[in-house]
Amino acid sequence: MKLFYKPGACSMAAHLLLNEAGASYSLEKVDTDAGLTETGAAYADTNPRGYVPALEFASGDVLTENVAILHWLGEQHPELSSDSTGRPLDRFRTLELLSFLSSELHKGFSPYFSGKTFSEDQARENRKKLDAKLGQFDALLNKGGDYLLGDTFSVADAYAFVILNWSNFIGVSLDAWPGTKAYLERIATRPATRKTLEEEGLAA
Structure with a gap:
């Protein structure tokens, strides 16, 4: 999994949970003002709405919207949702x-x-x-x-x-x-x- 994030933004919640769960993941920082990721890619290709977070899976599927991502993480790690x-x-x-x-x-x-x-x-x-x-x-x-x-x-x-x-x-x-x-x-x-x-x- 790859988490697209901006330091201190609401994407930090998913980042924190990935660490709590001991999950395997990578990070890619996003400059939401410029619309670019730290690798120089157009972030709109990942999330057309332009804000973080976005969670990209090995399959290429991308999940966006903070509540959806947090709920998904809770489903994957039930100890974090009950x-x-x-x-x-x-x-x-x-x-x-x-x-x-x-x-x-x-x-x-x-x-x-x-x-x-x-x-x-x-x-x-x-x-x-x-x-x-x-x-x-x-x-x-x-x-x-x-x-x-x-x-x-x-x-x-x-x-x-x-x-x-x-x-x-x-x-x-x-x-x-x-x-x-x-x-x-x-x-x-x-x-x-x-x-x-x-x-x-x-x-x-």
């Missing part, structure tokens, strides 16, 4: 969490990476919306356990880590949500996370 108790609803809880992360929490950070200039009122509104989504996420952690599905690290945690880690790039403090802050720090210490950050050139 709690250790094996609750029947876990597979759908994972989809529920991925949907929230993609459509709500991820979206809350989007204005900060849009390249747009906002008025003071717009900036306050953006922050208000982001704070609301962070509060909703924090509430998910109050169900017990170290991770979103309890005591088992899952595909949803990989995606949540990547999104929440963006707070470090935009100067947003998580102090108002101590549970979320501790959760982010906890995942940052995992060996697979450290390896992923190093491979993407983002290790402190």
Whole structure:
């Protein structure tokens, strides 16, 4: 498998999971602004929509869209998509969490990476919306356990880590949500996370 990625982008979630699973894979960095991969190939030939991630298989098939790739990885590695108790609803809880992360929490950070200039009122509104989504996420952690599905690290945690880690790039403090802050720090210490950050050139 080959993962097309951009350092620090949402593609890091799949990268992190590949390391968690000990999977065999290669990486190809993408300059999404230029539309080129690090080998000089036109990325549109892999993903016509131009954004990461994309996962290419030995067959030549390509899977795109973050939620689809993360769900596929969870299906291949069931230990990453269910709690250790094996609750029947876990597979759908994972989809529920991925949907929230993609459509709500991820979206809350989007204005900060849009390249747009906002008025003071717009900036306050953006922050208000982001704070609301962070509060909703924090509430998910109050169900017990170290991770979103309890005591088992899952595909949803990989995606949540990547999104929440963006707070470090935009100067947003998580102090108002101590549970979320501790959760982010906890995942940052995992060996697979450290390896992923190093491979993407983002290790402190």
